[in-house]
Amino acid sequence: MAQSSDQIKAAITAVGGYVPEDRLTNQDLEKMVDTNDEWIKSRTGIEARRILKDSTKATSYLAIKACENLLKKTQLDPKTIDLVIVATITPDLHVSATAPYVATQIGATNAFAFDVQAACSGFLYALSIAAGKIESGRYKKILVIGADKMSSIVDYTDRSTCIIFGDGGGVALMEPSTNNFGWEDEYFRSSGEGRNYLNMKAGGSLCPTTSQTLANRWHYLYQDGKSVFKYAVSEMAHAGSEIMKRNGLKNQDIKYLVPHQANKRIIEATAKRMNLEQDKVLMNIKDYGNTTAATIPLLFNDFEADLKKGDKLVLAAFGGGFTWGAALITWAYN
Ligand SMILES: CC(C)(COP(=O)(O)OP(=O)(O)OC[C@H]1O[C@@H](n2cnc3c(N)ncnc32)[C@H](O)[C@@H]1OP(=O)(O)O)[C@@H](O)C(=O)NCCC(=O)NCCS
Structure with missing residues (x-):
């Protein structure tokens, strides 16, 4: 909901990003599938998409590189970070969240850390969690990371999915706003019906790994x-329009849609x-494909x-889930 002016406001005060060097082009895919x-x-x-080819490196690597980029730009002391959230559907391990490992590796030794799993909405959901924590007054510096090594779960014999996804990681630092710009409003929803349309069938508690699940x-x-x-267009547009309507905003008031x-x-x-208008829409899908939780922070970067x-x-x-939503922010720095 819109906030009153005496509340602490949360703002993004820095961003970072990382995509692996290796490019998987459409021409490469022509040789792999029809x-x-x-x-x-x-x-x-x-x-094209970027692919983390080194099989010894996982999603944490993408997250750590993105954070190192942010830390280098800002000269921030990682010991001052209170919380690290990693949004991902491709955690390094299914048991043991990725965020604590990332926090330790970047030297955020005073932070607590956890993962958020909301697929392509993960980064936005995690930003909302971070905004709430900042607004509470209890936390001052939160790293919100979206990172996915999608190549670890993409079937490169399935032409309907392998053309879409790529690997990447992005991060935003959230702090209390010093200029009253920042997180203004949010509209989030979900629908469990979505799991029929977008999923990974096995490996969870519903369908543990067997030789049959591997064969299938x-x-x-x-x-x-x-x-x-169909769902994506109708729900993203609805959430975005709702947020504009209830904040009394017309299209000329919006600088960019960050989808x-x-x-x-x-x-x-x-x-x-x-x-x-299309010139208000930020896009980098041409070069990276869909990097799941990383797309929005990579746009920021x-x-x-x-x-x-x-x-x-x-x-x-x-x-996936389905999960969706929209948020209104005023950018807080130049
Ligand atoms: C996957 C997607 C690109 C397919 O595009 P589409 O326009 O819906 O295409 P369809 O699935 O209707 O397929 C149309 C035809 O192209 C074929 N086709 C599918 N993938 C193809 C490919 N990579 N290359 C060539 N042809 C392909 C289909 O087999 C179908 O052929 P047919 O008409 O003979 O049956 C599109 O549906 C999409 O982007 N969906 C959302 C995916 C997404 O964003 N998921 C992440 C969560 S946010």
Whole structure:
């Protein structure tokens, strides 16, 4: 809900990002599955993805590199960080959260740390948790990380999914606002129906690993792309429009829409339904594909120089679960 002015406001005060060097292009995929560059570009807007090829490195590596980027830019002492949240669906291990490992590796030895699993909405949900913690007055510095090594769960024989996903990590630092810019409002929802359309069938408590689940390839990501597409457009646009409406904002008041990078057509259709011109939409899907929890912080990192103090941004995401929502922020620094 919108806040009164005497409350502590949470603001993003720095960002960082990391994508691996190795590029998996549409031309590479043409050699792996029955697809072609033209189809992928026209149906998704994707030309390449980054892949963490080193099999000894996991999602924590992407998260740590993103944090190191932020720490280097800000000269922040990691010992002053109170909390580290990692949003991911590809944790290093299913038991033992990734966030404590990341916190230790970056020297955030005074922080507590935990993971959030909300798929492509994970970073936005985690930002909301962090905003609440800052607003409570109990915490001053929180690292919110979105990172996914999607290549670890993508089936590179399935042309309907392998063209979409890439690896990456991004991070935002949240602190109490010093200029009254920051986290303004949020609108989040979820629907358990979504797990029929986007899931990894085995390896959880519902369907533990057996030789049969391996033979069925149930440890890879499955999606009914058409259904996910429809829900994503309608719910992201609805959440984004709601947040504009209840804050009395017209399209000229919004500097940028910062949408989860699922598919260029999903992003464009969402913006259209929100009556936002396409030049207000931040996009980097062409180079990275869908990096799940990392898309929004990677946008912040790539477009950091274009974001100015006071800019009103609508963040919007949709992901597995289903999970979705939108947030309104005023950018707090130049
Ligand atoms: C996956 C997605 C790109 C498919 O695009 P689409 O326009 O819905 O395409 P369809 O699934 O209807 O397939 C159309 C045709 O292309 C074919 N096709 C699917 N993948 C293909 C590929 N990589 N290359 C060539 N053809 C392909 C299909 O087999 C189908 O052929 P048919 O008509 O002969 O049956 C799209 O549905 C999507 O992006 N969904 C959302 C995915 C997403 O973002 N998930 C993450 C969670 S946010």
